[in-house]
Amino acid sequence: MNITSKHQRVECTFPARLEALKDIRLFIEMHCMQWGVSKRQCWALVLACDEICSNIIRHGYRLIDGETLSLGLSMDEHSCSVTIRDTAPPFNPVRMPRREFNLARSGHGLDLANRVARIVYLPKRGRRCYNITSISVPIVETD
Amino acid sequence: MNQGFRADLEPKGKGIFVIRLRGYLDAYTAPQLDTLIAGLLEQNSNRIIVDCAELDYISSAGLGVFMAYIEPIRAAGGDLKFCSLNERIAMIMDMLGFQHIFHITEHFDQALRAFEIPSD
Numbered sequence: 001m002n003i004t005s006k007h008q009r010v011e012c013t014f015p016a017r018l019e020a021l022k023d024i025r026l027f028i029e030m031h032c033m034q035w036g037v038s039k040r041q042c043w044a045l046v047l048a049c050d051e052i053c054s055n056i057i058r059h060g061y062r063l064i065d066g067e068t069l070s071l072g073l074s075m076d077e078h079s080c081s082v083t084i085r086d087t088a089p090p091f092n093p094v095r096m097p098r099r100e101f102n103l104a105r106s107g108h109g110l111d112l113a114n115r116v117a118r119i120v121y122l123p124k125r126g127r128r129c130y131n132i133t134s135i136s137v138p139i140v141e142t143d
Numbered sequence: 144m145n146q147g148f149r150a151d152l153e154p155k156g157k158g159i160f161v162i163r164l165r166g167y168l169d170a171y172t173a174p175q176l177d178t179l180i181a182g183l184l185e186q187n188s189n190r191i192i193v194d195c196a197e198l199d200y201i202s203s204a205g206l207g208v209f210m211a212y213i214e215p216i217r218a219a220g221g222d223l224k225f226c227s228l229n230e231r232i233a234m235i236m237d238m239l240g241f242q243h244i245f246h247i248t249e250h251f252d253q254a255l256r257a258f259e260i261p262s263d
Contacts, residue, residue, distance in 0.1 A: 021169050021171055043231055047235070051202060054202065054203075057170075108203040108206065112239065115238050
């Protein structure tokens with residue numbers, strides 16, 4: 001794990017494995033706490049990031065070992081954001097339609113992520129050999 | 144911020160089993176829960192209360208386990224009821240419409256009574 005920090009931006013690279021989800025959540029929670037992000041907004045960011053990372057690991061990388069996810073966490077006066085970089089085959093988390101409730105076992109993660117955070121997805125293109133998923137929540141002062 | 148997970152099983156008599164969830168239920172830990180519920184169904188134990196009093200976090204992977212089993216549980220004459228959700232978990236279940244299909248109670252005793260008193 002390699003962490004660099006400057007002002008209110010930190011970056012960290014994680015193995016693209018489901019076991020790493022807890023470390024990803026801890027990474028976000030720890031810094032959100034330090035930066036004074038509200039618990040509600042921190043939870044939303046953690047949940048959306050967990051869902052997106054799970055999908056990249058399972059459906060993008062297809063659980064293949066040795067791949068990584070690079071996370072950048074940043075905050076300005078308007079929002080707190082996580083930017084995820086991965087090199088998996090493009091897997092668009094934004095185009096998933098909101099669905100009505102049904103008994104499907106999977107597919108609700110993207111819906112959930114889209115409900116608690118703003119998500120923007122840029123698939124790898126041209127010279128950029130990685131996908132970028134940006135997850136952001138607005139800054140609010142109280143829980 | 145311990146991010147571990149446990150699912151403990153407790154028989155309550157009259158064929159009712161309680162699954163007490165603790166910690167963080169995500170895509171990595173959900174298979175533990177899946178195995179536990181599958182084991183109950185194999186024994187025809189299909190009256191299940193999921194006590195979430197000590198569950199700190201759940202993602203869609205955890206919720207997907209319940210979605211996968213609710214139909215076979217009800218087809219076998221049983222049910223799966225939730226109790227003691229914290230605010231965040233209640234919010235997630237609400238977002239996904241869980242309240243329309245699962246019986247969710249505030250307290251454990253209410254869930255237990257709901258099994259003991261047959262509904263019409």
